[in-house]
Amino acid sequence: MKKTMTTSGGNPIGDNQNSLSAGARGPLLMQDYQLLEKLAHQNRERIPERVVHAKASGAFGTLTITHDISKYTKAKVLQKGTETPMLIRISTVAGERGAADAERDVRGFAIKFYTTEGNWDLVGNNTPIFFIKDPLKFPDFIHTQKRHPRTNMRSNTAAWDFWSLSPESLHQVTTLMSDRGIPKTLRHMNGYASHTYSLINESGERFWVKFHFKTAQGIETMTNAEAEAVIAKDRESNQRDLYESIENGNFPKWNMQIQIMTEEDAKNASFNPFDLTKVWPHADYPIIEVGSFELNKNPQNYFQEIEQSAFSPSNVVPGISWSPDKMLQARVFSYADAHRYRLGTHYEMLPVNRPLSEVNTYHADGPMNFSEPASSDAYYEPNSFDGPVEDKSFVEPPFSVDGDGYRYNHLEDSDDHYSQPRALFHLMNEDQKNQLFGNIAAAMNGVPREIIDRQLSLFEKVDSTYSAGVSKALGL
Numbered sequence: 001m002k003k004t005m006t007t008s009g010g011n012p013i014g015d016n017q018n019s020l021s022a023g024a025r026g027p028l029l030m031q032d033y034q035l036l037e038k039l040a041h042q043n044r045e046r047i048p049e050r051v052v053h054a055k056a057s058g059a060f061g062t063l064t065i066t067h068d069i070s071k072y073t074k075a076k077v078l079q080k081g082t083e084t085p086m087l088i089r090i091s092t093v094a095g096e097r098g099a100a101d102a103e104r105d106v107r108g109f110a111i112k113f114y115t116t117e118g119n120w121d122l123v124g125n126n127t128p129i130f131f132i133k134d135p136l137k138f139p140d141f142i143h144t145q146k147r148h149p150r151t152n153m154r155s156n157t158a159a160w161d162f163w164s165l166s167p168e169s170l171h172q173v174t175t176l177m178s179d180r181g182i183p184k185t186l187r188h189m190n191g192y193a194s195h196t197y198s199l200i201n202e203s204g205e206r207f208w209v210k211f212h213f214k215t216a217q218g219i220e221t222m223t224n225a226e227a228e229a230v231i232a233k234d235r236e237s238n239q240r241d242l243y244e245s246i247e248n249g250n251f252p253k254w255n256m257q258i259q260i261m262t263e264e265d266a267k268n269a270s271f272n273p274f275d276l277t278k279v280w281p282h283a284d285y286p287i288i289e290v291g292s293f294e295l296n297k298n299p300q301n302y303f304q305e306i307e308q309s310a311f312s313p314s315n316v317v318p319g320i321s322w323s324p325d326k327m328l329q330a331r332v333f334s335y336a337d338a339h340r341y342r343l344g345t346h347y348e349m350l351p352v353n354r355p356l357s358e359v360n361t362y363h364a365d366g367p368m369n370f371s372e373p374a375s376s377d378a379y380y381e382p383n384s385f386d387g388p389v390e391d392k393s394f395v396e397p398p399f400s401v402d403g404d405g406y407r408y409n410h411l412e413d414s415d416d417h418y419s420q421p422r423a424l425f426h427l428m429n430e431d432q433k434n435q436l437f438g439n440i441a442a443a444m445n446g447v448p449r450e451i452i453d454r455q456l457s458l459f460e461k462v463d464s465t466y467s468a469g470v471s472k473a474l475g476l
Contacts, residue, residue, distance in 0.1 A: 015407040019136045019326055023403020024412075025272055026324035028135075031405075035136050039330060042139040043338040050342065052142055053108040055099045056091035057186060057239045058306035059246055061295035063113055063256070069290055072207050072260060073199035075319030077115040078290065086293060087112045087352065089309055090126075090186045090238075094145040094154070101238035102227040104181045104439065106172075109191035109213070110311040111293075112353075119348075119355045121315040122211060123335060124193040126183065127176070129420075130276045131169040134410040135330030141166075160447045164454040167417040168277045168410070170462060174421045177439040179432050180219065182227045185241040187252040188220035195313070195328040196274050198321045199260075204397040208261040208273060208323055210280055212287070216253040223435065224442060243298055251296045259285040263399070271416070274325040278420060305352045310339035318394050324401075326410075344368035360388035421462045433469060441473035452476075 005013045013034060020032035028035070042051060068080045077084050091108035092099060107126040112119055132141055144158040163169045175181070183189035193211035200206050222230065230237050245252060259280050266273045273280065299305035312335035313328060322328055339347045345366035347353060362381050378387025411417075428436065444452055452474065459467035 017134065017136065018407040018410055019134050019330070020405055020407055021326060021403070022401045022405055024408040025274055025403075026326045026329065027401065028326055028329045029405055035330065036333070038136060038139045039334040040337055042142065043334060043341050048342060049097050051338065052093050052145075053089075053091035053110075054097045055095050055101070056089050056108070056306065057101075057242045058087065058089040058299060058302075058309065059242060059295040060297040060299070060305075061086050061088065061251075061293050063291065063293040065256075065291040067289050067291060069199075069258070069288065070201070072201055072209070072258075073319040074202045075115075075120075075199070075317055076117055077113055077120055077317060078199075078319065085114045085356075087114075087305075087309060088293075088295060089306060089311065090191075090242075093125075098235075100231040100235040102182060102222065102230045104176065104224070104227070104443070106176060107183065107186070107189060111191075111213075112309065112311055112315075114356045115317050116357055117317040118357050119315045119353070120317045120320060121311045121313060122193045123311050123313050123331065124191060124195070124211070126189045126191055127172060128192040128194055128210070128212070128279050129171050129175065130194060130327065131163070131172045132166060133168055133276045133327060135327050135334070137166070138327075138330070156443060156445055157447050157451065160444060160455055161451050164451055164458060167458055167461075170417055170421045170458055171277050171279075171424065174424055174436070174462075177436055177443065178424075178428065179221050179223070179435045181439060182222045182224070183238075184220035184222050186238045187217045187242065187245060188215060190214050190219070191254060195276060195331075196261075196323040196325045197316075197328070198323050198399075199258075200319050200321060200396060206263060206321075206397055206399060208263070208266055210259040210285075212257040212259070213254040213293070214257060216255055216292070224439060242295075246295060246298050251294050253292055253294045255292045256290040257287045258290055260288060261285055274323055274328075276325060276327045277417070304350075308343060308347075308350050309352050310343060310347050310350075312336040312339065321396055324399075346370070362387070418461045425463055425466055433465075437469035437473040440470050444474060 005016060019035050020029040021027060022029060063077070063084045063086050065078055065080050065082045069078060076082065089108070089110045092101070092103060092105040093108060094105050095103060109124045109126055111122045132138060141162060144155070144162040147153060148155045148158065163173055191213035197209050197211065198206050199209045234240060261269070261273055261280065271278050313322070314332045314336045316322065322332060343350065346368045349368070349370055362379065364379065376385065376387065377383070378385040381387060456467045456471060459470055
């Protein structure tokens with residue numbers, strides 16, 4: 001008989017798959033201690049490098065807004081003609097700091113915009129979707145991408161066991177195993193904020209938004225064999241390419257685009273628009289051009305400016321906000337908490353993280369508080385001593401929340417985990433499909449047959465030729 005799973009306090013767990021949310025589509029409830037414990041514990045599993053996204057390259061640049069989207073947002077950073085300094089950090093997800101760059105992996109795409117209204121951070125990937133849609137599963141998923149506790153090696157079995165038991169992962173798995181799974185360079189891939197955010201205009205109207213960053217250099221990728229040849233000679237291939245390109249004045253650029261959905265559209269959409277495993281069809285929600293950014297300055301000290309950089313979706317500015325996306329809501333807590341642990345309580349005082357605008361908080365003491373010594377009678381709030389005060393003009397408009405607090409089964413929120421991977425599969429030509437089949441077969445080396453069969457049954461639900469192609473590549 002199996003033991004009952006518990007919290008670290010010994011309390012039995014009734015559901016380890018679904019977060020507590022107000023209604024099936026969220027938002028999440030802070031009373032979900034089980035979720036907070038899992039995320040907080042994960043942030044403390046490794047020291048001192050990042051638990052995920054440990055290997056990265058970074059550079060500074062400028063965001064320039066060239067189109068008028070003021071009807072959607074009042075954010076000063078997104079007004080036509082505005083130029084904003086920025087920092088980008090592009091990473092692999094699974095590998096440690098010494099891992100090779102040219103590995104098949106999702107790439108993190110984290111951007112910090114130093115706006116006049118404070119820092120705005122977008123933390124995304126080079127894919128518009130992700131493997132899961134409920135953050136309660138995130139620490140478990142990351143465990144499957146790390147080293148086996150006994151062998152101390154990466155485990156194909158763990159990865160495919162988790163994916164085959166999580167049909168919502170099909171869209172991302174198909175993307176990762178496709179020809180786009182290994183970008184040739186960081187300059188030749190797109191970036192996405194991935195999550196659904198919101199924009200708020202001067203009238204207090206809210207719009208749901210997806211942010212896209214399309215490479216102006218074009219998409220270029222590598223096969224497994226090409227990547228292996230690169231790794232054999234250069235484990236820092238992406239770092240070298242980005243650094244040398246900028247040093248030589250060949251400044252890479254990305255075009256910034258958005259998709260917009262009204263609150264009414266979201267209520268009537270045929271899919272959950274806050275589901276991180278889904279994309280918004282461009283035919284229904286067309287691309288809107290916003291501007292572009294250029295990377296034009298390398299860091300002077302990698303540790304100080306890239307390793308100590310800290311990005312969190314908790315950093316938003318007036319006119320930009322969050323959504324009921326469950327993964328986003330958890331990351332608003334989790335990312336900032338990871339930085340407090342990894343860098344110190346006052347990590348945003350570090351030069352690379354410090355905003356250009358004035359900072360006025362009542363945070364007290366704690367490690368690494370290196371602000372100028374000062375004392376005041378206004379060390380709490382509210383106070384009668386002219387300390388900083390709230391400004392009601394920055395209060396966001398309300399958004400409706402409907403539903404009972406419950407651990408809603410995220411697999412029942414939308415039974416359709418197959419149509420979007422199917423559409424992606426049908427976009428591939430024969431060569432791309434054959435690469436997909438071969439890449440999956442290679443990644444299944446050593447995986448037990450019952451797990452392979454379970455995954456093949458998911459591919460079958462996408463398209464029979466998908467499962468047949470993988471089966472043939474496996475020699476089954």
